[in-house]
Amino acid sequence: xxxxxxxxxxxxxxxxxxxxxxxxxxxxxxxxxxxxxxxxxxxxxxxxxxxxxxxxxxxxxxxxxxxxxxxxxxxxxxxxxxxxxxxxxxxxxxxxxxxxxxxxxxxxxxxxxxxxxxxxxxxxxxxxxxxxxxxxxxxxxxxxxxxxxxxxxxxxxxxxxxxxxxxxxxxxxxxxxxxxxxxxxxxxxxxxxxxxxxxxxxxxxxxxxxxxxxxxxxxxxxxxxxxxxxxxxxxxxxxxxxxxxxxxxxxxxxxxxxxxxxxxxxxxxxxxxxxxxxxxxxxxxxxxxxxxxxxxxxxxxxxxxxxxxxxxxxxxxxxxxxxxxxxxxxxxxxxxxxxxxxxxxxxxxxxxxxxxxxxxxxxxxxxxxxxxxxxxxxxxxxxxxxxxxxxxxxxxxxxxxxxxxxxxxxxxxxxxxxxxxxxxxxxxxxxxxxxxxxxxxxxxxxxxxxxxxxxxxxxxxxxxxxxxxxxxxxxxxxxxxxxxxxxxxxxxxx
Numbered sequence: 351x352x353x354x355x356x357x358x359x360x361x362x363x364x365x366x367x368x369x370x371x372x373x374x375x376x377x378x379x380x381x382x383x384x385x386x387x388x389x390x391x392x393x394x395x396x397x398x399x400x401x402x403x404x405x406x407x408x409x410x411x412x413x414x415x416x417x418x419x420x421x422x423x424x425x426x427x428x429x430x431x432x433x434x435x436x437x438x439x440x441x442x443x444x445x446x447x448x449x450x451x452x453x454x455x456x457x458x459x460x461x462x463x464x465x466x467x468x469x470x471x472x473x474x475x476x477x478x479x480x481x482x483x484x485x486x487x488x489x490x491x492x493x494x495x496x497x498x499x500x501x502x503x504x505x506x507x508x509x510x511x512x513x514x515x516x517x518x519x520x521x522x523x524x525x526x527x528x529x530x531x532x533x534x535x536x537x538x539x540x541x542x543x544x545x546x547x548x549x550x551x552x553x554x555x556x557x558x559x560x561x562x563x564x565x566x567x568x569x570x571x572x573x574x575x576x577x578x579x580x581x582x583x584x585x586x587x588x589x590x591x592x593x594x595x596x597x598x599x600x601x602x603x604x605x606x607x608x609x610x611x612x613x614x615x616x617x618x619x620x621x622x623x624x625x626x627x628x629x630x631x632x633x634x635x636x637x638x639x640x641x642x643x644x645x646x647x648x649x650x651x652x653x654x655x656x657x658x659x660x661x662x663x664x665x666x667x668x669x670x671x672x673x674x675x676x677x678x679x680x681x682x683x684x685x686x687x688x689x690x691x692x693x694x695x696x697x698x699x700x701x702x703x704x705x706x707x708x709x710x711x712x713x714x715x716x717x718x719x720x721x722x723x724x725x726x727x728x729x730x731x732x733x734x735x736x737x738x739x740x741x742x743x744x745x746x747x748x749x750x751x752x753x754x755x756x757x758x759x760x761x762x763x764x765x766x767x768x769x770x771x772x773x774x775x776x777x778x779x780x781x782x783x784x785x786x787x788x789x790x791x792x793x794x795x796x797x798x799x800x801x802x803x804x805x806x807x808x809x810x811x812x813x814x815x816x817x818x819x820x821x822x823x824x825x826x827x828x829x830x831x832x833x834x835x836x837x838x839x840x841x842x843x844x
Contacts, residue, residue, distance in 0.1 A: 373682045487727035
């Protein structure tokens, strides 16, 4: 069995964790959720959620990985043999997310290529995305064959992922400077351009000035906590894996605060680029911002290109800012996907003792093959449904199970001792309260409301058969996978 890797410095670890946390969710999911939940009103519960749930959970997962020097399944098993399946549930969920996220990376790669001609200058950006780029079929079961440009881009994307993780921590460390610094520098350029456009101030006003009545809505608070869990890469094995490569004296308590606040800060400043562009679109289309509908995937592939195409400065300026935007998305998407895959491969290396290069190669090949379903003409439907069920249900369900298991069955006080060990800055009883009481209540509320709403109103208006196959079907697969994995012996016991 190979000697376990270690981060070569504290700074490298923080950069790796930030690269994992900062992804496409910061550029399109965060602004979209802000827009849907009252603009500035959302920011208040969002920052409260970071302090009361994001940082406590992040510190817990990193500390468990550090303490046991193992990925999520083996680390949780060492806390309690009955907890191993919880770790594998996170790994299974991460595998599903990586498969469709790699296809989103493929879309971005193709759009980097399209940026050199920027066809959204001449045709509606939504039509380009739906008809030209994805060739979207009539429904989820109307597969319609592969879309060649997406398939090729997806294979290229998995090659990039393999390059990033093939040598474990060493190869991850070598690409961190690019996947963290490049998008930040380009984002600053994009923000400066967006906030200087006509009408941008109206968009920024909508972004920053709260509608106080929205704070009385439970859905706004649920959305805030859900965004924090999604954005910080917690609950699906990544941060436990990253923590397992830390030295025993790593200051996890303070590093968790730095990582969480860095992720929140980047989300916050990315909002200026989005709402500056929305304000500009509102200005040129003479439509109030509150009456515009911009969120999710279409925000990145339709709204932003539409705003960029309308920017003053001529053809070359449009091409320049199109390239800037999609290169930002490429680096963010790449950082997110390779960190997810790294979390998965760490868990399997710890379980079976395989080499890091062979494990990385195997999962990149398998991941590429599975992801092919998303490169068909029905791919957009599959991505939409699987994303909804994995992120909005599975991750939150894992959070509920994990906080109950560690906070109540194992004992929050004992977990706190693990977190504070070898750390100068120590967490106190407030951390215990968050993990033992607040987080389980929040998780249970979100899971309950999710089930209630999805029973009353099938997601996205999809036929029930679609949701059973690509939604609940994937949920069941992750559960069965997590249970089956516990029957295999660990390499140390073989």
